[in-house]
Amino acid sequence: MSIVNIKKETIWQNSIFMKLFASYSVSMLGHWFDMVAIIILFGYVWQANPVMIALIPVAYALPHVLLGQFAGVLSDKFHKVKIMMYADFITAVLTVCLLFTNTPWMALVIISLRATVNVVHTPAQQGLIKLVVKENLIMKAVTLNGTVNQLAKIIGPFIGATLIGLVSPKICILINAIAFTISAFILLFVYLDKEMKRITTVPKNETALIEESFWGAWRQGWLIIFKRRVIVVSFIATFLGLTVIQMVDIQFPVLFRELAPHFPELTGWLMGGSGLGAVVMIIFLNRFETLKHFGWLIGAGMLLVGGGFGGVGFLKEGFNVLYPVFLCFIGGLGVGLLTITPQYIIQKETKEHEIGRVSGIFSSIISFTVLASPLMGGFLVQIFGVIPLYLSSGAVLLLIGTVLVTFNTFLFPEQKAEKEILAVDAK
Template identity: 70%
Template sequence: MTQNTLQKEENTIWQNSTFMKLFASYSISMLGHWFDMVAIVILFGYVWQANPLVIALIPVAYALPQVLLGQFAGVLTDRYHKVKIMMAADVMTAVLTAILLFTNTPWSVLIIISLRAAVNVVHNPSQQGLIKLVVKEKLIMKAVTLNGTVNQLSKIIGPFVGATLVGLFSPKLCILINAIAFTISACILLFILLNKELNRKTTVPKLVKSSGIGFWAEWWQGWKIVLNSKVLFISLLATIIGLTAIQMVDIQFPVLFREIAPNLPELAGWLMGASGLGALVMIVILNRFSKLKKFGWLIGASMLLIGIGFGGLGFLREGFFILLPISLCFVAGLGVGLLTITFQYIIQTETTEQEIGRVSGIVNSAMSFTVLVSPLIGGMLIQSFGIIPICITSGIILAVLGLSLVFGNSLLFERSVNVEEKVAAGE
């Protein structure tokens, strides 16, 4: 009986009880997060009538703690029990979110959002590490795509349902839902800790934890892992360049469409939905695969799809067929889904159990930096040259980068024998 159960756990992700509990915790907290995001935006924009500069600080409050603390959070998650770290973060997040219910000024909310984001920097490195720890390698693709699916569905369902609840009741109801969601998430994680078998499965073996070096040495070692791995470094560099080009433009779509479709303010929402749907479709497709190969082809294809979608928008003129921009954003969404899952899969397969937290922390820090810097660069360029030339240029850059990665796959993404041996040893 035990042998049959073990066999099932090895053959299907749904039979991995440890992962499914972690997955449930992640799903609930992600849905609550997007309810909360809608509430914050509506409070600032409509209830408090905050000026544009203050509203622009909302993404800064979310991203800046990730930039400053993400790498160090990765070291922390490599050193200690990841489930305990996540549970503590969920409890503190729930408390800080509850405090938001009693705040009535934009500045106090920004401070609490920043504190909450600082607490949450440990989540992604811990989650990546736990996938590596409790999921068999042949099922990692299933685990990554399941998390990606929940992430995309949360982005669609959370804002839609959240906005409806805000219209019927109050923005603070969505904040309360988020506090409850993180409390439930913490309770699920507590159940894992109280179960001796699940607790054992989520504990990194002592031989893995006892590296015998200090905190700062481990942090620097994480950077050396990224810099010395050709696959990790090239994929991270390509992703940063791609995301910078994307984020320079996507936040400025209202500027483009108020020029060529001034009577369709709702179009921005439709395009966001089309992009999210495209990403979700791609993730569902990728879920059918057990592993990914030819990383240059996959990342290159994702850049090409995003470049076609974004660059194509720059060629639209007044009187365009309404399904054209929706189709272009759907294509771009396919590329975003392919890029996201491929890069997460690379992090999982190119690291060992004792490295993945640090690598994930470094990656999160770098990605958050692009979130802060790219919109500012894009805003200045668009102010100088206009939205249409920048949109087309970004699309061309992404397409050229994508084609370069496709044709340079064998050179840029060839794994060395040392890396193969190291990953095999870590498994």
């Protein structure tokens, strides 16, 4: 009698995805090196005024708000690896130009141009996962990318700040230029390999999108979303949740300069606690092949973040420093759920020729919260104060989370599609 060992394929055996993953990892790490360098350049080297510093996130986010939807159309029309490769090469060139910039205004222009070029990355990357990863491994791919994203937010600023202290902010900008160059060459290798190029190409019989007009393809993207309740509800819920989160997330320094004015490093500890929570949750989700009950998942994310923010609002002077760090860790767990679940929904609820447009629209919506929410939060703090804002934001998130969990079956009828697929297979 012979025993046959059947090994399940793992995501690590997918050579094309691992090359795309390497490209993404390198570029994300370089991006966060660059981010901390720019903040220090504006704040300490150029002594820019608060308004100029406030324009930095605008320069990053505004192109995504304005162009994210149209970048999704482009990623559906053309070869995704090719447009990502071009975007990385151009980003590297613009980053080198940033090295020779000595004024905040010129730096903002170059940052905006880079962000404009990079708008194509999110929809193209989501589309490539759909093309090259098997159905049962999509969850692994999404969580791996999410883990790298969160780790880069922690490692990049930490190492970058250390290098800046030893050398110069522009060394981190140079590292970003090198990182995007390496990323572009990895993508070039994928594109030049005939077999890899074939696999990363949407079959022509799948769609007539290439012949369709640009605006027609854009309208069709919105129709795809509105025809599928799971996508619509998840987009609305995520938008509402992130709007509230972004309103108060930026106000941590304001809160703790009132409660702990001689402990400025606490803000950095809280950011680290939140990032660690997100990483832990994403690594936990990586254990699963599929996700179900999306209302429970998104709702649980809201409840966790709401509990964290609400708890911070109850802090008094003389608090134990571990308490807010723990609360931010709890909130980070919720952020991990809110990061991964919508991405997984986009992968599961779209086809190969649709995912770029849907992902581009989602990216545009989320980027809008980055622009508008901090301004709303600052306005509300001026009127009501920072502690009432944290308490009310926590309450709103808890309410939204409770509604999503309670009405999961009605809001997210994902089981219907699964039953239909099983019925077809049975026939």
